Amino acid sequence: MLCRLLAALCLAAPAGAAGAAECRSVAQDGVDFTVCEADPARDELRLFLNDAQGRPWAHFSRIEEALRGEGRRLVFAMNAGMYHEDRAPVGLYVEDGTERMRLVTSAGPGNFGLLPNGVFCLGEGRARVIETGRFAEEAPPCRHATQSGPMLVIDGALHPRFLVDSTSRFIRNGVGTTAEGDRVVFAISEQPVTFHEFGRLFRDGLGLPQALYLDGSVSRLHAPALGRSDFGRAMGPVVGVVADGG
Numbered sequence: 001m002l003c004r005l006l007a008a009l010c011l012a013a014p015a016g017a018a019g020a021a022e023c024r025s026v027a028q029d030g031v032d033f034t035v036c037e038a039d040p041a042r043d044e045l046r047l048f049l050n051d052a053q054g055r056p057w058a059h060f061s062r063i064e065e066a067l068r069g070e071g072r073r074l075v076f077a078m079n080a081g082m083y084h085e086d087r088a089p090v091g092l093y094v095e096d097g098t099e100r101m102r103l104v105t106s107a108g109p110g111n112f113g114l115l116p117n118g119v120f121c122l123g124e125g126r127a128r129v130i131e132t133g134r135f136a137e138e139a140p141p142c143r144h145a146t147q148s149g150p151m152l153v154i155d156g157a158l159h160p161r162f163l164v165d166s167t168s169r170f171i172r173n174g175v176g177t178t179a180e181g182d183r184v185v186f187a188i189s190e191q192p193v194t195f196h197e198f199g200r201l202f203r204d205g206l207g208l209p210q211a212l213y214l215d216g217s218v219s220r221l222h223a224p225a226l227g228r229s230d231f232g233r234a235m236g237p238v239v240g241v242v243a244d245g246g
Contacts, residue, residue, distance in 0.1 A: 021036070021037070021038045021039070021043045021075045021076065021241045021243075022036070022037060022225070023035065023036040023037075023076050023221075023223045023225060023226055024036075024037075025190075026201075026205065028197075028200065028201045028204070028205040029197060029200060031189060031190075031191055031193055031197060031201075032189070032190040032191060033187050033188065033189050033190060033201055033205075034187070034188050034190060034221060034223065034226070034228075035185050035186065035187045035206065036076045036078075036185070036186045036187075036221070036223060036241075037183070037184070037185045037186075038127070038184050038185075038186075038241050039182075039183075040122070040125055040126050040127040040181060040182065040183075040184055041125040041126075041182065043075070043241045043243075044241060044242045044243065045122050045127060045144070045184070045239065045240070045241055045242075046095075046096075046122070046143075046144050046239070046240065046242060047080060047093070047094075047095050047122070047144040047145075047146055047237055047238065047239050048063050048077075048095075048237070048238040048239075048240065049087070049089070049093065049095055049100065049236065049237050049238075050087075051066065056086075056087035056234065056235075056236065057235070057238060058087065058234035058235055059231065059234065059235065060074065060077055060220075060222040060229050060230075060231075060238070061229070061231075063077065063238065063240070064222075067242060071244060071245070072242055072243065072244055072245070073224075073242070073243055073244075073245055074222055074224070074240045074241070074242060075224075075225075075240070075241040075242070075243050076186070076221070076222060076223045076224075076225075076240060076241055077221075077222040077238055077239060077240030077241070078173055078186055078188060078214070078219075078220060078221045078222065078238070078239060078240070079173065079214060079215055079218050079219065079220055079235045079236070079237065079238055079239075080120070080146045080148075080175075080214055080236075080237040080238055080239035081093070081120075081146040081147065081148040081214055081215070081236065081237045082110075082111070082112050082148055082149075082214075082215060082236070083235075083236025083237065084236075087234065087235070087236040088101065088236070089101045089146065089147070089236060089237055090104070090112050090147070090148075091103065091104040091112065091117070091119075091146075091147030091148065091149075092104065092119055092135075092145055092146065092147035093145065093146055093147070093237060094142050094143070094144055094145040094146075095144055096143065096144070097143055101147075103119070103132065103135065103136060103147060104132075104147065105132055105133065105136055111149060111150060111213065111216065112148065112149045112150075113149065114149055114150040114159075114161060115132070115149070115150070116131045116132060116133065116149075116150065116151050116154060116159070117131075117132050117147065117148065117149020117150050117151060117212075118130055118131045118132055118135070118147070118148070118149060118150075118151045118154075118210075118212045119132060119135045119142075119145055119146070119147045119148075119212075120145065120146050120147075120148070120175050120177075120212055120239070121135070121140055121142040121144075121145045122142060122143050122144040122145065123140060123141055123142055123143060123181070124141075124143070126180075126181030126182065127177050127181050127184035128140070128177050128179075128181040128210070129151075129175060129176060129177045129210040129211060129212045130210070131151055131154055131210075132147065132149075144239075146237050146239065148212055148213060148214050148215070149212070149213060150195070150213055151210075151211070151212055151213070152174055152176070152195070152198060152199040152202055152203075152211035152212060152213050153176065153199055153202050153203045153208065153209060153210055153211040154210065155179075155209055155210070156203065156209040157203075158196065158199040158200070158203060159195065159199060162194075162195045162196040162199055163194070163195075163196060164196050166194040166195065166196060167194075168194060168195070169192035169193055169194055170192050170193070170216035170217065170219075171188070171189050171190075171191070171192055171193075171216065171219045172188070172189050172193055172195075172198050172213065172215070172216040172219055173186070173187065173188040173189070173214045173215060173216075173219040173220075173221070174186070174187055174198060174202065174211055174212055174213045174214050175187075175211065175212055175214060175239070176202040176206055176208035176210060176211035176212070177208060177210050177211075178208060178209065178210075179209055179210065183208070185202070185206050185208060186239070187201060187202070187206070188219055188220075188221045189201075189219075195213070198213070199211065218232070218233055218235060220232060220235065222240070
């Protein structure tokens with residue numbers, strides 16, 4: 001709770017060593033959010049799942065400790081998709097060009113299976129959110145990729161099954177991109193929100209035509225510039241911006 005209060009009160013200083021990456025507080029329709037933006041052409045965006053011994057990283061602190069030993073640091077990071085009890089990804093997961101889990105195209109239970117869902121793909125100087133069916137057809141090259149769902153915004157439209165009057169509210173986090181992949185914004189709500197409210201943040205507040213839900217029960221943010229590093233249950237996939245200066 002203290003971390004969330006700090007985030008609501010503080011604005012991030014630019015992370016100069018990491019290009020354009022920064023976090024800030026925004027409000028949309030009376031709800032507070034923290035958003036972290038990166039430049040895919042300048043910032044080193046990557047995914048984390050397991051350490052060199054094959055153990056899940058599980059917590060931001062373990063990733064930070066490992067990077068510190070290399071003289072590096074996390075500019076910001078957040079959980080990056082749904083996972084099983086053993087922390088294995090539910091859907092497609094690619095790290096450093098190696099596919100660890102295949103693409104799942106079928107509908108299923110839970111939020112992940114609420115089609116259409118999508119893939120967050122990090123390519124050469126680009127970061128794109130792509131609907132899963134389109135991803136399967138295009139087969140774009142991804143150095144890092146994580147599948148999650150549902151899509152929040154698809155080609156500028158909210159997911160067709162989102163309800164304006166929904167009573168399902170959670171702290172939620174997600175990621176949105178431009179169609180070209182030259183802008184990427186991660187967001188986490190500071191109060192429980194509906195899918196409809198969260199989708200409107202990306203579409204209306206941030207002006208992004210593609211956005212993907214990452215989670216709503218394990219939503220956490222690591223943002224040192226805000227004096228914030230959320231803790232709790234062990235995580236599966238994590239996405240972050242890495243820079244020199246451990």
